[in-house]
Amino acid sequence: MDILLQLIANGVLLGGVFALISIGLTLIFGIVRVVNFAHGELLMVGLYATWIMATQFGLHPYVAALPLAVAFFFLGALMQRAIIQPLMNADPHIQIFATVGVGTALANAALMIFSADLRSVDLPWARQATDLFGLASVSRGNLVAFAVSFVATGALIAFLNRTHLGRAIRAVAQNRYAAPLMGIDVNRIYAITFGIGAGCVGLAAAVLAPLYPAFPTVGSFFVLTAFVVVVLGGMGSLEGAVVGALIIGLVESLAGYYVAPDLKEVVYFVIFLGILIVRPAGLFGVRGNE
Amino acid sequence: MVTTRRRPLLAGFAAAAAAPRIASAQGGEIKFGALYPFSGGLALLGDESFRGLEVAVEERNGAGGVLGRQIRLAKGDAVDQNQAIGEVRRLMSVERVAAVFGTYASPLSFAATQVTELQGVPYFEMGAISDPITERGFRYVFRTCPRSSDFGVATVGAVADALAPAYGVDPKSLKIAILHEDALYGQTVSGFQEQQIRQRGLTQVEKLAYSARSVDLSSVIQRLRGVNADIVLHTGYQNDIVLFFRGMQEANWKPRMVIGSGAGYSLTDTARAVGPAFEGVMNVDFTQFAVNEQYAPGVSAFVELYKRRYGSDPRSGHSLANYFGGRVYLDAVQRAGSTDKDRIRTAVLATDVAEGTTPTGWGVRFDEKGQNTRVRPFLLQWQGGRQVTVYPAQAAVTQLRPQMGAAG
Known part of the structure; x- marks a missing residue:
């Protein structure tokens, strides 16, 4: 029994990690309608940035989170303006090539600069186990990541629903041709949304840095799962991303124990396919939005 | 008038173009290929391996080179199997190398040796451990380093011959679990471990595979905890080793000992x-x-x-293994007296070096398949942030400590 509780705790916390990485992706996916294949590499850049700030300037990774998120906002907006914007009306394949290209360039730049070594932020506090009401033992860093993913998602949902800019972003998502008729500068919205999506990655990187070492290909370890989470939850749906991430996290944890560790991906892809057959737009997706 | 003025100019070009060819025909240089992953995920140890070869070549050049000629290495960057094939073709056809040295990673070696063998260019392997590389009946592929099966023998031997005596228990009473990443490297080594455990009559309680791209190994750790494993034999890369140890810390559980099989376990960065x-x-x-x-x-x-x-200090023993291998092969080429493939084969197979006389401690004696039979991996332990040799006794620098973790 307590092993089951432990597995559920592990799964839920892993889901928190996936959610943190997926919310930025789902925003970009759902609103700018660009499949950002460089998402994982942005995370990698963020992990290195956190590592540099921690080792060179002695900045606590959690303190680095906010400046990093802001810096990534501008980085994302710049990337959208310089690389995606000229291709907004091009064939979707071309956009995919562009983002894949950015990702490859970033990964190899990291390899040139940092070599293939692991760079790890030293924060033993985050890796220590803490007892969860005597039911399960989990790491503090994972608890922090979990909390941050919920707070960030909540804040983003409030922003999208309550503010003028948020409503404008949703309007663009609903109909990118009608929105300009309502006086919305669509291109500006795209840049801002891409920036917010990238900012989420920056935040995620700082929070995850104590848990995962940085190396040039670390992005590819997370990005496939993030895509599954986004499609499972419904593209563009933040609530969907969180629920999708929790499902994947739980399935990974339980299937890894009860089935076999090397078959856990098979299990979650089967569940993924099953859900898509029943709900092609994802759990929280709107039909026609995909 | 115009034409007469051009003639000496053309002649000058012709002379300039011919000059380097004359130089090489006189035999100033002998060119070998160096095929390693210099970029991509394997780049770190690929480059470290290459450095060992480079040191061996420079040392040899300082002593007059081989066959009276200076050695020049032509680098080939093998990121993956396709590129290994492309690069080794380029080395043979464009660079016209006399032989190829490599490779660090087994899949790359597999691919490249297929091509060199067809062309009859000798391939000197110094770092790839997969057994079948020298078991395909190839005549011109040689390997100086130990194989996966030697790792299987050594890891299981470590439990029975070194750890059990240190614990003062019967080896059969130790519950051994095998944990490995699910690609070629992990599958091969763990297969030999399983075979060895069976042969020696030891107790295996679990065998688990996982993808090296995993971002979470907590369920693996729960399984190991569930069977109460004493010893975990782990074959993994770098990131997954870090995840495994962090996961054990989070779960507040660890076995009595973890024994790795090279690669990630040897890197200071991992530690x-x-x-x-x-x-x-x-x-x-x-x-x-x-x-x-x-x-x-x-x-x-x-x-x-x-x-x-x-x-800087060497980043791992890969450079040393390649330095050792480089010296063995360069010496063989010298004894062969030419770059003819069959004379090289004869010279390589005639090599006879006793154990305990080289910088790796390994000896050299090739079997008919081209595999060095006087090699074995050693048992090492991380002590005080350094990796020290603890077994076998003649190679050891210190005593084995049967304790894992900071508390010990």
């Missing part, structure tokens, strides 16, 4: 990323630098050469 929990962890690998100099004469001289050349 740094894991932290104090890595203290006492054991590993079976190519010869490292904390080895008894009497058994591995020349090892500290190599470290000196390396430091002078690259300005």
